[in-house]
Amino acid sequence: MNQSNKIFDGLGRVMNEAAGVADGVRREVETAVKSQVQRLVADMDLVKREDFDALRELVQVQGEEIDTLRKDLAALKGGSGKAK
Missing domain, CATH: 1.20.5 (Single alpha-helices involved in coiled-coils or other helix-helix interfaces)
Structure with missing residues (x-):
């Protein structure tokens, strides 16, 4: 029973870290896209x-x-x- 708790704890930590990494990647992609759109709009001289x-x-x-x-x-x- 103790061994399975350690496995689930480890799996939970890995899942949390993966979610944190995914959130970081999402923010980076949003920032890059927003920057490109702002540059495109600025180039269009709207x-x-x-x-x-x-x-x-x-x-x-x-x-x-x-x-x-x-x-x-x-x-x-x-x-x-x-x-x-």
Whole structure:
């Protein structure tokens, strides 16, 4: 009985060490993949989300201003009696 306990204890230690090694390998692979993805994204020269959202908002505001100016211009052309 004592011999089988030693065998199971040894087997348990080996399993724990193997799990620790596997976890270390997993972390190393995650780090390597993350590094490669970050490098790839940096090489693609992508726009940050915050910059995109700010530019989109600016374009919307300018679009509204252009529409207002077009209406004002149309009203001025209509009021002067000159139609083109």
